Amino acid sequence: MSPFGGWGTLAAFLALLCCRGSGEEQFEVPMEPNHLLVGSGEFQVINFTASCTDPKKLVLETALHKTFLEDQAQWKLFKVISISKNMELMCSFICGGKEGMKVFNITLFYPPKQVLLTLSHTSVAVGTLFTIECMVPAVAPLEGLTVTLLRGTEILYNQTFVGTARFPQDAVVTHHTTAHREDGHHNFSCEAQMDLRSRGGGLVHRVSDPQRLEVKEPVPNNQMVTIITIVIMLLILFVTFVLLCRHRLRTSNT
Ligand SMILES: *[C@@H]1O[C@H](CO)[C@@H](O)[C@H](O)[C@H]1NC(C)=O
Ligand SMILES: *[C@@H]1O[C@H](CO)[C@@H](O)[C@H](O)[C@H]1NC(C)=O
């Protein structure tokens, strides 16, 4: 017998120990948090998979309204509705006589549901200052939200927000600009995009209703208008005066 033979037997024995050990440990299931990002008021489908291949009693423990969708030996699919706050959902199962558990850590987000675009004027003269305001009400987290102001398909301005607050807040973007002739030929619109892909979520995209801006040629300035008005009025006064004098002269002559 070679010395390696002895080592081999020992290694095999150790391997057996190890594998039997790990085989048993497989049933002592650690808590495995699963982070789920759920849109406020939306439902969530949860695929709850046990750690062993032949679990008994797969149970989703929640007071929320849940619907069983489908299952196979190792997993069960549930639909959970009316999730209205951040919470933990727990699933329990029995593997090899021991209870295991899985926790789903649910974080709510508030996707952009509305995008409201307001132009400070409906009608402006070329060269006049006007303001474009876009509001996205009640969104959270602000982080990952980009609001883009568009003229036709051209980007006028964009802003990416920061902030990890969980409660919904209004995101407002304001842009001051002067009116150009071509502003009258395109619609203005505002686009909100919430990108939660880095946090395990998706991409939500929403666009405002288009808004028109009527752009007029510049009108003669106010001073000019005032001067012309005064001149016309003086002229009328003068003519009236002259006519009155003539009339008086005539009546005094007769
Ligand atoms: C649920 O998850 C298990 C394990 O990840 C997978 O094999 C199964 O296909 C999933 N079921 C559905 C319906 O997605
Ligand atoms: C779930 O998330 C909250 C907030 O991030 C955290 O405090 C909590 O420990 C998490 N729970 C698990 C099981 O990961």
Ligand SMILES: *[C@@H]1O[C@H](CO)[C@@H](O)[C@H](O)[C@H]1NC(C)=O
């Ligand atoms: C924001 O605008 C800049 C140009 O002003 C552009 O390069 C960038 O791609 C825009 N970002 C988004 C998210 O649209």
Ligand SMILES: *[C@@H]1O[C@H](CO)[C@@H](O)[C@H](O)[C@H]1NC(C)=O
């Ligand atoms: C602007 O939007 C209106 C709808 O509100 C649409 O009828 C019109 O064709 C659009 N005009 C341009 C130039 O895209």
